[in-house]
Amino acid sequence: MLLLQLLVNGIVTGCALGVVAISFSLVYSTTRIFHVAHAGVYTLGGYLAWTFVTHGVPDPLALVLAMLACTLLGAFIQAQLYARLERRGATHLIVLIASLGALAVIQNIIAAVYTPNILQFPSAWAARVVSLGGLRLTFAQLVTLGISLAAFAGVLLFAKFTPLGKRIRAVASNPFLAEITRLEPRTVYIYVIAIASAVVCLPGVLVPFDLGLQPYGGVTPLLTATIAMIAGGVGSIGGAFMLSVLIVVLQNLSLMVMPGQWSIGITFFIFVIFMLFRPRGLFATG
């Protein structure tokens, strides 16, 4: 039962991380921008929702409002930062540094406004426990699991079947061809980062319902999500999601045989070895 509980906890956390990974993958595979500020959007989403909730807004509405705000922030970052840099011929390294700068600004504004202390949502439902056989899960975990799986399915369907999804895939596949066929890649980039920001806001809000909010709490999930995206194969939404779940489950289960301080290191060591043999990732296409 201990093993099963560890496994299920790992799947829940892994699914939330998977949503971070697919949103980051969407941005990176389309724009080729290593959008580190995505961690800031993830964190800000949680804090905005917390602000709404503490001002009496119902939790679901707070989530929707936070997603809208994150959508606007994502579009703003692309239109006013990355696009400007691109017009001035900035290299990928310059854009990365600008993104890091944006992340630092967002995190420090959050820390200044909300203090660096851990904040908790005042929502009693989140900590209620549900027993399923011998398994014990909180409502926050169950909601996170359900919404994360729905978000994964939604992003997959969006990318495959909607006109905008197809346009994004076309731009990701060949930006030059997309330019001359009037698919307007620059506009698509704004859409992509806006959509990814809305998507990443989901775990950004749901995870803090369970584990609380911290201003600098977005970096570790983004780092793990990035590794999952690379190991899963850049451009593969399914690969990024599945590898996220696998990484977290491995980290959880490794505790059975080693102390916790080794689990992250050992897990990533396994992936380094894996990447040596399959550098394009597990589900890479083409």
Place this chain on the structure above:
Amino acid sequence: MQRHHQFWLAATAAVSLLSLPAMHAAEADTIRLGAIIPLTGPGAVVGNQEMRGIQFAIDQANAKGGVQGNKVEVQYEDNQAKPDQSVLSFNKLVDLQNIQMIFTGYSGPSLAMAPLATRKKVLMVNAGAQSDKLRTASPYLVNTLPSTGDEVAVMVRYLMDKAKKTAAVLYENDAAGIGGRDDFLEQYQKAGGKILEQEPTQFGQTDYRPALLKLAGAKPDVLYVVITAGMVSLVDQLHQMNAPWLVAGSTFAADPQAIADPSSTGFIHTQVQIEAPPALMDAFHKKYDADMDFFARQYYNAAEIVLTVLDKVLSEKKPATGENLRTALFQIKTFQGLIPMTFNSNTATVPIAINEMRDGKDVTLTTATAQ
């Protein structure tokens, strides 16, 4: 160039010598003390409360005419809780302004300044840091707060009395967490207890589920927790597990939000009980528009001790040097401030309570001392 350099050296020496008698003399109008605490940075919340606690006591003393007719003034230096900055501040206060008594806090900065205090015979009073190393860091460093080892000693005795003979430890993988863990491992095993499992967490981590599940697998009587942040999440996750063990911790565990959460019912922790009379609390609140929290009370109490010691030294017509202040402190030995305190060593012996979190409140079960 050489001549220019010599001029400045001579000028600095002259200024220092001229200021020396004013600092030493018992008949001086103003006695200057120092405080090296964090006033900016992550430690500023605590540091500012420490400053208010000191200043509140000093203002009260000055309003009553000072100490033996002398006004007392405290010069505050912001060390941002950094050891290197603390050393610079120490040298500035002691070498340039000949200050002979300094309030300090935070283990790292206090330990960094301790050798200087020994060499220059400057009395340092720490009322906020708890590292075990502070006990023996310097004969001139006195601590008005028990060390983590003292708190652990009281807790271990309580656990043994309750026949909790097996334990697991969840600790933060940093200096504070490892120090607390080591104290617990040593004293618990020495008292006849058995450690079944231990698991680290990272500072700021709030997902304890994997570690808790692993520790639960060992089926201990008690889970000893040494984390300095994230208590609310820990309470929720322990409630989710419904584990049958007793959860115990130190002052670190006394997070007001965790106490207010009814899920924490049954958790026990050690706590230094320093209370202020309502009138004092009200006056503090009126002055600073803030509650007189634990650290403000601690430093108010420390300032009262220093003022008592200063009074003794000046009444004996002695200069207020660090050496004289230290000697007087150990001669007085027992202080009845906000909390009764005895200095049998550099670290005061104070009552430590075992509190139980119960339905949103912190209830004292018993009180003991480490020694």
